[in-house]
Amino acid sequence: MVHRVAVLDKDSCVSRKCGLECIKFCPVNKTGSDCIILGEDAKAVISEELCTGCGICIKKCPFEAITIVNLAEELIGDKIHQYGVNTFRLYRLPVPRTGGVIGLVGRNGVGKSTTLNILSGNLKPNLGKYERTPEWDEIIESFQGTELKQHFQKIALREMKISVKPQQVHLIQKAWSGDGLSLIKKFDEKGVAKELVKELNLDTCINKPVTDLSGGELQRLAVAVTASKDAELYLFDEPSSYNDVYQRLAVSKTIRGLAEAGKKVIVVEHDLTFLDYLSDYLYLLYGESGAYGILSVLQTARTGINILLDGYLPSENVRFRDSPVVFDTAAPVEEQLLEEHVIQYNEFSKNYPGFNLGVEAGGLRKGEVIGILGANALGKTTFMKIIAGVEKPDTGNVETPLTISYKPQYLSADFEGTVRELLSKVSGGRFESSAYESQIIRPLAVHKLYDKSIRELSGGELQKVAISASLSRNADIYALDEPSAFIDIEDRILLAKALQRFVRAQGRSAFIVDHDVQLVDIVSDRLIIFSGRPGVEGHTTPPLNKLDGMNRFLRELGITYRRDVDSGRPRVNKPGSKLDRHQKVVEQFYYMSNTSTEESED
Ligand code: ADP
Ligand code: ADP
Ligand code: MG
Numbered sequence: 337m338v339h340r341v342a343v344l345d346k347d348s349c350v351s352r353k354c355g356l357e358c359i360k361f362c363p364v365n366k367t368g369s370d371c372i373i374l375g376e377d378a379k380a381v382i383s384e385e386l387c388t389g390c391g392i393c394i395k396k397c398p399f400e401a402i403t404i405v406n407l408a409e410e411l412i413g414d415k416i417h418q419y420g421v422n423t424f425r426l427y428r429l430p431v432p433r434t435g436g437v438i439g440l441v442g443r444n445g446v447g448k449s450t451t452l453n454i455l456s457g458n459l460k461p462n463l464g465k466y467e468r469t470p471e472w473d474e475i476i477e478s479f480q481g482t483e484l485k486q487h488f489q490k491i492a493l494r495e496m497k498i499s500v501k502p503q504q505v506h507l508i509q510k511a512w513s514g515d516g517l518s519l520i521k522k523f524d525e526k527g528v529a530k531e532l533v534k535e536l537n538l539d540t541c542i543n544k545p546v547t548d549l550s551g552g553e554l555q556r557l558a559v560a561v562t563a564s565k566d567a568e569l570y571l572f573d574e575p576s577s578y579n580d581v582y583q584r585l586a587v588s589k590t591i592r593g594l595a596e597a598g599k600k601v602i603v604v605e606h607d608l609t610f611l612d613y614l615s616d617y618l619y620l621l622y623g624e625s626g627a628y629g630i631l632s633v634l635q636t637a638r639t640g641i642n643i644l645l646d647g648y649l650p651s652e653n654v655r656f657r658d659s660p661v662v663f664d665t666a667a668p669v670e671e672q673l674l675e676e677h678v679i680q681y682n683e684f685s686k687n688y689p690g691f692n693l694g695v696e697a698g699g700l701r702k703g704e705v706i707g708i709l710g711a712n713a714l715g716k717t718t719f720m721k722i723i724a725g726v727e728k729p730d731t732g733n734v735e736t737p738l739t740i741s742y743k744p745q746y747l748s749a750d751f752e753g754t755v756r757e758l759l760s761k762v763s764g765g766r767f768e769s770s771a772y773e774s775q776i777i778r779p780l781a782v783h784k785l786y787d788k789s790i791r792e793l794s795g796g797e798l799q800k801v802a803i804s805a806s807l808s809r810n811a812d813i814y815a816l817d818e819p820s821a822f823i824d825i826e827d828r829i830l831l832a833k834a835l836q837r838f839v840r841a842q843g844r845s846a847f848i849v850d851h852d853v854q855l856v857d858i859v860s861d862r863l864i865i866f867s868g869r870p871g872v873e874g875h876t877t878p879p880l881n882k883l884d885g886m887n888r889f890l891r892e893l894g895i896t897y898r899r900d901v902d903s904g905r906p907r908v909n910k911p912g913s914k915l916d917r918h919q920k921v922v923e924q925f926y927y928m929s930n931t932s933t934e935e936s937e938d
Contacts, residue, residue, distance in 0.1 A: 338406040340389050342382035343627040344422040348401035349379045357396035364388060382422055400784065403627045411630065415464035417454060425464060426450050427623075428631035431483045432569050432600040436616025437592060439637065440604045441644065444796055444824040446621045447629030448604045449503060452571045455602070456498050457491040499567035503574050503604075505554045509547050516542045516549065516557045525566040532560040536586050551578030552712070556587065563590050569600040576607045577821070580712040581851045581893060588614045592911075606825045608854035612641055612908040613895065620649065622656045642903050644825065661829055661858060661905075678702050678812055678845055679723075684732030686718055691871060693718050695732075698864070698878035700813065700847075703840045706879050707856035708849040709889045710866025714874035716849045717745055719866075720815045723847070741811035745818045745849075747802050749791050755801050756786040763808035775841065776807050779834040780827065795822035803831065807838060814839070814846040820855055828852060832859040857886065857906055865889045883927050890925035897926045 351374060364371035364386050371386040372393060380402070382393070387404065394402045411427050418425035426447040430440060432455065440448055453459035462469040463478055472492035479485040490496035512519050516538065520529045533542050536556040541549055549557065555578050562570060572591060576584045584607065591614060595601045605611050611618070618640025620632040633651050635643065643649055647657030677699035686693045693715035700706060708716055721727040724740040751758050759767040759782075766772065777783050782804045785797055793801060799822050807814055816835075820828050836859055839846045850856050856863070863885030868874035880888070886906075890896060896919040897906045906926065909916040919925060 338389070339409050339412055340384045340387045341403075341405045341407055341425065341628050342384050342387055342422050343403045343405075343424065343624075344380055344382065345399075345401045345403070345626065346377075346379050348399040349397075350399060351378045351380070354398050357398065358382075358393035358402060361392050361396045363390060363392065380422075384422075403624060405624055405627055407628070412464075414630075417450060417459070417461045418464045418466050420466050423466075424450070424626060425628050426454075426631075427628065429454065429461075429484055430602060430619045430631060431634075432487060432602060433483070434595075434598055434600055437595045437601045437603060437614055438634075439611045439615030439618040439640070440602055440621065441606070441611060441618060441640075441825055442621030442623075442629065443625050443826045444794075445625035446623050448621055449573060450629075451621070451631070452500065452573055452602070452604060455487070455569070456500050456571055457494075457496070458500075496569065497565070497567040498569045498571065499562045499565040500570075501558050501562040501572040501575055505551070505558045505578075508554055508558060509549075512546050515545055516553075516560075519546065519557065520560050520564055523561050524564040526564060528564055529560075532564055532590065535590055536560050537583065552580065552583055555579055556583060559587050559590055563594060567599070569602070570594050572601070572603045572605075574604055574606065576605060576610050576851075579851070581609075581709070581853060582711050584610050584851065585613070585893060585895070606820075606823070606828065607852045608641065608644070608825065608828070609852060609908055612637060612854070613911070615640075620644065622649065622654060638900070638907065641907065642900065642905065645829070645903070645905060657826065657829070661833065679738055681723065681734045682732045684722065684729035684734060686715070686722060686727070686729050688718075691715070692873045694873075694875040695719060695722075695729075696876060696878045700845045700879070702843045702845060704861040705836055705839055705846045705848060705859050707860030707863045707885075708847060708866065709853065709856055709863060709885075710874070711870050713870035714866040714868050715876075716866055716874075717817055719876065720817060720847060720849065723813075724815055738812035739810070740813045740815055741806045741809040742815045743802050743806035743817060743819065745821075747798050749793065749798055751790040754787055754789050755782065755793075758790055758801065759786075759805055759808055762805045764810075766810060767804075767808040771841065772808060772838075775838045776804055776834055779830050780804060796824060796827065799823050800827065800831075807835075812844060814844060816846065816848045816850075818850055819848065820850050820852045828855050829858070831855075835859055853889075854906070857882075863889070865892075867892060886926035887924070891923070894920075895925070896920060899927065 358380050359365060359372045362372045369386050371383050373381050375381040389404055389406050394404055414427045416426045416429050429451060430438060442448055454461045460469055461475060476485055476488050479488055533539060536559060538556055541553045559575055575587050588610060591601060591603060603614060615637045618635050618637050620640060621629045623629040632649055645661040647660050648655045678701060680699040681697060683697045684695050710716055722729050722734055724742045780800045782800055785801060803816060803819050819831060832855055835846060848859055862879040862881055864879050865877045865885055865888050866874055896909045896916050898909055898915055900907050
């Protein structure tokens with residue numbers, strides 16, 4: 337017997353604006369039963385016992401407010417939490433353990449924060465009994481025979497010390513008005529404040545009031561505070577946000593250090609390189625965003641990341657994406673691209689007070705994506721603005737008769753109207769063309785947002801709309817500045833594939849600036865590397881083939897990639913591992929041939 341999960345998006349269900357189609361057309365209702373009724377709050381209530389899963393209400397609802405899924409019966413006993421009737425539910429929990437960092441990954445809305453809240457004791461799991469949350473005895477009993485039993489025994493007795501880095505780091509500014517250092521010192525039970533400040537590159541900002549800190553500085557401060565507490569279990573919710581690649585590596589070192597000191601550590605993260613570098617084990621949370629989430633069995637990081645890219649979970653026979661991310665183990669695809677340069681730029685430079693940017697001449701071909709990698713404040717955005725003609729260089733010139741569509745790094749929700757109205761305006765109606773619709777809109781599921789107003793979108797939704805808007809313009813070159821910010825791991829993979837397909841099929845070109853190195857690796861045909869001193873001077877390479885570009889960039893980062901033996905995928909070596917040390921000696925930071933990686937390290 338299958339079990340029905342019915343979820344109502346309460347914000348979308350507006351019964352005074354529809355003809356109560358879900359209630360009228362439900363075949364079970366027609367037989368005289370109350371499968372769907374109108375609740376006291378004038379929203380639909382669906383009986384999961386009576387529902388046959390026919391799917392008619394889903395199609396009839398004019399607001400797409402209903403989701404119904406069939407789940408295997410065997411999962412019911414694994415239900416950990418349900419917020420209320422016809423709401424999100426979570427199945428299974430990760431087991432905190434020592435001996436390595438555990439990563440937790442999945443789409444937005446599949447229960448990652450819910451999971452951390454339950455493990456930290458902030459949310460008492462109700463085992464699905466939302467009318468009456470069970471007593472601790474019953475909850476503990478339900479984990480009989482698993483290591484979670486002891487965990488919740490300690491939680492119930494308040495005997496477990498847990499340190500949590502919440503997702504929203506801006507909340508620090510509401511709770512604390514002093515400087516960063518005094519905040520760390522307030523929690524620093526291990527006397528490690530000084531080392532953490534150094535390790536997380538907080539020296540220059542630690543004496544400033546926290547209200548003056550940038551997003552990246554706040555994030556690293558939050559990591560420092562979390563790591564300074566003396567706890568048994570450490571939970572980090574998205575510690576990479578707002579940080580550039582170098583800072584992400586610093587954050588990884590701090591987090592790995594906790595695990596190496598024998599602590600239990602769980603990290604929720606969307607950045608693939610960061611996850612690969614950071615975690616020893618992975619849990620995947622899959623399911624349907626907003627409806628339910630199921631935790632996979634524990635995987636090694638290597639298998640977990642392969643599964644993520646593959647889109648298929650063999651242990652539970654679940655496909656969560658239509659197709660895998662395919663890697664070409666052969667040489668980079670340059671030859672397949674048209675040799676024609678669509679844009680040529682001469683050497684140029686730009687000076688702002690206190691900052692100089694120097695750019696080497698280069699060119700861009702039709703059908704290719706050029707990835708741009710480098711730390712913050714080296715002039716990446718400035719480079720793109722000059723190429724786009726938004727800014728003028730001081731020396732040299734970029735004369736281009738070509739049109740460029742630019743998606744800025746910082747998004748603004750200042751638009752009165754819906755997603756459909758915005759797309760229609762920026763694209764001149766072009767957004768309804770079938771190629772664009774099938775190549776961009778559908779893969780990113782932006783059509784589901786058409787009737788939402790721009791102002792009410794979440795960060796991830798706004799990002800996807802901004803990307804779609806910029807690609808909907810008719811342009812020779814698309815320039816995307818940090819498209820991964822706020823979007824989940826699945827959307828990052830889908831975006832990479834969609835962008836590549838779109839640019840090739842339409843014979844256009846694209847620049848993509850991002851700090852998710854694996855995303856850039858997946859999407860790019862060639863690379864431009866920025867180096868220099870942040871905020872002082874930056875210089876660029878011309879577009880390099882991927883091997884040279886990645887080698888150069890990874891050398892600066894001090895990390896190495898190998899080819900996965902099974903899939904041919906580039907993967908980050910664990911820092912200090914045998915392979916890592918060997919590749920550094922022979923200066924092959926990227927793309928070791930398959931034969932030399934036959935000895936897998938995990
Ligand atoms: P993630 O961290 O993976 O993005 P969350 O755990 O934050 O996911 O949320 C999972 C789902 O649970 C979402 O659909 C969210 O709307 C829903 N949810 C979260 N908190 C509540 C709550 N207090 N009441 C009802 N639904 C909630
Ligand atoms: P990135 O995109 O690599 O983070 P940016 O191009 O945004 O770097 O900025 C590089 C440097 O130039 C920074 O130090 C920034 O403060 C400075 N800068 C950027 N735009 C301006 C401007 N319009 N006026 C003065 N300084 C600027
Ligand atoms: Mg979350």
